Amino acid sequence: MSEAVESVWPRTVLQTCIVHLLRNSFRYAARADWEKIAATLRPVYTAPTEEAALERFTEFAATWGEKYPAVVKLWESAWAEVVPFPAFDVEIRKVVCTTNAIESINARIRRAVKARGHFPSETAALKCIYLALMSLDPKGTGRAKWTGRWKKALNAFDLTFEGRLTATRR
Known part of the structure; x- marks a missing residue:
């Protein structure tokens, strides 16, 4: 790979x-x-x-x-x-040591889709996935926590991989 x-x-x-x-x-x-x-x-x-x-x-x-x-x-x-x-910087280590957050989201989506069996349309499937994702953070406060945790890591990524992140923002 x-x-x-x-x-x-x-x-x-x-x-x-x-x-x-x-x-x-x-x-x-x-x-x-x-x-x-x-x-x-x-x-x-x-x-x-x-x-x-x-x-x-x-x-x-x-x-x-x-x-x-x-x-x-x-x-x-x-x-x-x-x-x-x-x-890697300590902040980068915290982010890349595991993929459990991504796996958790994937598991929630799989569980929501599997519980319904089949969908009458693609739109119905997308709505199911949307609702599964929204149920992860019903109060909407998770984004603030998430972005706060990522700020230090983002700074470390930008310094470690100089030019790679800033080039994508142009």
Whole structure:
């Protein structure tokens, strides 16, 4: 996938979803060890530099590699999409570490559409989707909270990816 994305957008930085990587790691581990594994992996994806992340991952592999080699292999195979993370500003990390907000919206839309089965017209389907989205924030106060959280990240994105965001606003 990375080759396909980079062929269209050559300056792309691919970053894997850390939450999904953690969830996939837990598939290979016993439930009793999940908290310990998560605690050992946290210094890996919160490391300030790529070198520090690699050191923490080496420690993780030494601790858990014998018991759960598939978890170590999973992180090794995803390492190219994990290492851009430490280079990002803290505000960018908060935004890109997970796609759960997007997934939550998609789940709400799927649930609303599935409950109705079929629609007499495209307009009816669009109204259903609109109502599902509006029900996420019935009082209308979420937009103010959302934009407040994104302002710092937007500033960090503009500085990190200089020229890419301002070019789209022209």
